[in-house]
Amino acid sequence: MNQDDRARLGLRESATFDRQTIAAIQRAADTGVYDIRGWGAKRPLPHFDDLLFLGASMSRYPLEGYRERCGTDVVLGDRHARHPLHLDIPVTIAGMSFGALSGPAKEALGRGASEVGTSTTTGDGGMTPEERGQSKYLVYQYLPSRYGMNPDDLRKADAIEIVLGQGAKPGGGGMLLGQKISERVAGMRTLPEGIDQRSACRHPDWTGPDDLTIKINELREITDWEKPIYVKVGATRTYYDVKLAVHAGADVVVVDGMQGGTAATQEVFIEHVGIPTLAAVPQAVQALAELGVHRKVQLIVSGGIRTGADVAKALALGADAVAIGTAALIALGDNHPRYAADYEKLGSAAGFFDDFQDGADPAGISTQDPELAARLDPVEGGRRLANYLRVLTMEAQTIARACGKAHVLHLEPEDLVAVTIEAAAMARVPLAGTSWIPGV
Amino acid sequence: MDTVTSFDLHTTPLRAVNAALHQRDLSGEFVIEHPAGAHNVAVGLNAPVKLTIEGHVGYYAAGMNQQAEITINGNAGTGVAENMMSGTVWVKGNASQSAGATAHGGLLVVEGNAAARCGISMKGVDIVVGGDVGHMSAFMAQAGRLVIRGDAGEALGDSIYEARLYVRGDVASLGADCIAKEMRDEHHQELEHLLKAAGFDGDDTSAYTRYGSARNLYHFHVDNASSY
C-alpha cells in the first residue's frame, strides 16, 4: 500500500503518535529496557545550514585562489603549556574510544589526521599503541571512568582533554555493551570480558570548577607543564560552563552540541538533553570575550560538522577550530551503500544505520568482531579521511577567500546572515535582508 | 650510602619540588617539609625512591605514583594516591575523600580513617585502612583489594565489579550488587598477607567478612531496573 492508496482510504497518521513513536512504545513494552543507539540527535534542528555568508561585493573584495594566500593553521593551548599544538588545519578528530571503534578504525583516523597535520583524540577506553604510533598529534581524554588512565600514556600525549560531558549525553557516562567488550578491550578497561559496562557520570575525585582547578594543576604538575589542558563539555549552560572552565585554568575549551555522536546512549538522552551546536557557539564566544581571553583560550566546536561551510561558519562565529566524529566515520566508510545487503540483514539500511552499540557494523568501524574489523583497511581508510579533511579545508578556504579573508580565522560574525528567525536568534546574526537579531 | 635531600615548601615552589622529583634516574631518599595542606605534592613520581612528607597534605598527594615509597606524616586531602600504578603510599593520619581513586596497583595504607569514596573505581590497587571508611566506598570498584579494619559507611561496594573487600567492623549498608561472600582459605591467606604488608600483623582474619559482586548487574536487564 503506497501513499496514494492510503490517501484514497482516508488513512491519516498522527503527528503525535506517528509510526516511529508507535514502534518505540511497542519496543519498550516488549523488552522493558530503554532503546540504546549510536549517532547524535537526528531530529531537524536550527544548524549551520540556516546561515549564509555574505561574499564579495562592491565594498568587499575576494582573494584569488591558489596565488593569494588563505591560511588555515591554528595554535591550540599556548596559554600555559610549554608545547602548544600547531595544527595545519582547523579541523580535528573528536574523541572516540577504542572499544566503541575497532582497532583498524582508530589506526585509520590516526593515519588520515597525521597526513594533513591535525590531531586525533582518544576516547573512554584509553590510548592504544596503534593510535599513538599513527597520530602526529594525539589528545588524551581524561574521563570519569578513568579506564586505562596511566601516567606513561599521559606523558606520551600531546594534549590532555578533561571530559565533563559530550553533546549526545551531557550528564551521562560512557556505555559499552558486552558484545564489544572483547578480551583486548576488557584488558584495557580492567573489566570482565563480555559484560555490559556501567560507567560513572561524574569524576571520582572532583566535582565542580573549584576542585577542577586543583585537578588541572595536578595534571600539569605530573606532566611538567608541557601539555595543553583542554576541558570538554556537552552543550547545556554553555555561557557559564565556558567561564568556569577558564576560571579553572583550561587552555582550550571544547563545546559539543547535541548533534554530536555517540557509540551507545539512550535514545531519550540523545534527543532530549543538550542544546544545538548553533545555540552554543555564540554563548561560548561571549564568555571568552567577556573574560578577555577570546583567541587566547581557544574554542573547539563539535556536533554536526559536515562540510567546509560548517567549518567556516563555526570559525566565523568565533571558534578557533572544529572537531569531527560522525563525519570522520562516514569518510572511513560508515553507512556506505556497498554494505546495503548487510545493513538489510541487520534490519537497517545504508544511510540509516546507527546500531553502533551492537558491535555488528558491516563497515568494520564500530565493532570488535575481528572478521568485520578486517573489512576496514587502515591505510585505505586513512587516505579517505585525509581526502575528506582536505576537502573540508579547501571548502572553508574558498568561502574565506570569497569573503576577502587571508586566513580562515579572520572570518567574523558580520560575514554571516540567517535564513530563519530561530537561527538568527541562536547564532546572533541578522535575518537575511534585515538588521534584526532577535533577542539582542 | 644514600643521601637524604630535603625540600621546604615554605621557601621552594611546589613546581620546583615536583620537577626535581621527576628527574630521570632519580635515586636516594627525600623529605618534604612544611606542606601545610598544599595540593599536588609529589605527584607523578616514577622512581624507586623513598619520600617522607612531614605534615598534612591537600588534594591528590602522590597522584599517579609509580615505584616510589611515600610516607605522609599527617593527614591527606582528597584523592591521595589517585591513579597510583605501583609503589606504596602510607598515610599516618587520616585520608579525605576518594583515597586511592582509580588506582591500578601498588599499596595504599591509611593508618587512621578514610572518608567517603575510599577506593572508588579502583582498578587493581591494594588499600588497607586502619580505621573506618565513609559512604560510597569501593563504588564501581573494578579490581584490587580493600581491607577495612574499622566500620564502613553507607552503600559499600555499590556497582562493584571484581574487587574484593574485607571488613572487620560494621557496614552501615551495602550498595547495589554488593554481597557478603564466603571466606575460603585463599581469602584468609590473602587478607593476612595484606594486613601484614600494612603493618597490622596479629589481626584475626576470621573477624573479617568478605564482600564482593553478586554479578547480577553484569548485563542490562529489566528486572534490575530498580538498581539503576
Next chain:
Amino acid sequence: MCGIVGLHLRTPELYPRLGELLTAMLCEMGDRGSDSAGVAVYGDPAWSPPGRGCVSVLEVDPTAADLGLDVTITRVDETYLLTAEASSEEILDAVKAAYPHALIAGFGSDMAVLKGVGHPRVLTDAWGLVNAQGWQGVGHTRMATESAVTPAGCHPYAVGPEQCMVHNGSFANHATIRRELCAAGVQFDSENDTEVGARFIAQQLAAGRDVEASLKELCATFDGFYTLLVSNRDSFAVVRDAIACKPAVIAETDDWVAMGSEYRALAGLPGVDNAKIWEPEPEVIYAWTR
C-alpha cells in the same frame, strides 16, 4: 563554586586575634574563588558595639537624617555599618523605608557583615579585617557559577537577626523553591542559588524551628551538592548533602572549632597540630553552641 571558612572561638584570650586568623583562613581559600568575598564578624567592639543594634548595608550612601535615627555610620570599604541604641530590627525597618533598594548584608546586635567584589586578599586589606576582634567569624570567597558577580551575589546571606549562611556547591532545584518563597512574600536580592537556601532557612527559623530542624528540612527539600555553614548569635552549624562531593574539613581544640573547604585554610590556626580533625558525614548536622 567557592571556598568557605568558619571560626568559633572558645577562649576569650583569642578574641583579639579573630580578625587575623579569619583573614588568613579566607585568603588561603582565594584559589577556590576570587570574584568576590564576604565575612560576618561577631563581637567586634568597633564594628558592632555591645548594646547597640547593627545593620550592614551596601549600594547606598546612608545618612542619619534620611534614617531618622541617631545612628553612627561606619564605612568599611563598600559596606556601611549602621549602629544605634535600638534593636537591629528597628534600624532595619528605617533602612528599608529610607532606601528600598539598599542591599542588606546583615543585621543583628553583635554582628557585622562585609561584602565586596574582588580578590579576598584585596578586600580583607581594604576592610582592615586583620585588626578585627570577636568570638566568631564566617567567610566566603566566590567563583560565580550561574549568576553575576556583584555584591548582591556574595555570601554570607543574612537569614535573620545575627544569622547568616555561606555555601559551597550548587543547588539543582532552587528555581522552584524560589518561586514558592516569593509567593509566600519573601524578597530576594539576587539570582543566586545560595540566597534561596538562606531565605528558606530564615523562613524555617521564623516559623519557630531551630537551626538543626531547619537544616534537616533543607536537606530534604533541596537537590544538589552542598556544604553549608549557618552561624547564629550563639552558635554555628555545618551540614553536607547526602552525596557529599563538595569538600569540608572540621578541626577542634579546647580553644576553638573551625571549618574550612580545605585543610589548608585551617593550617595556620594556633594548636592545629594537636587538633581533632575530621570530615562531616553526609546529612549530619554538626553544631557548636557558645
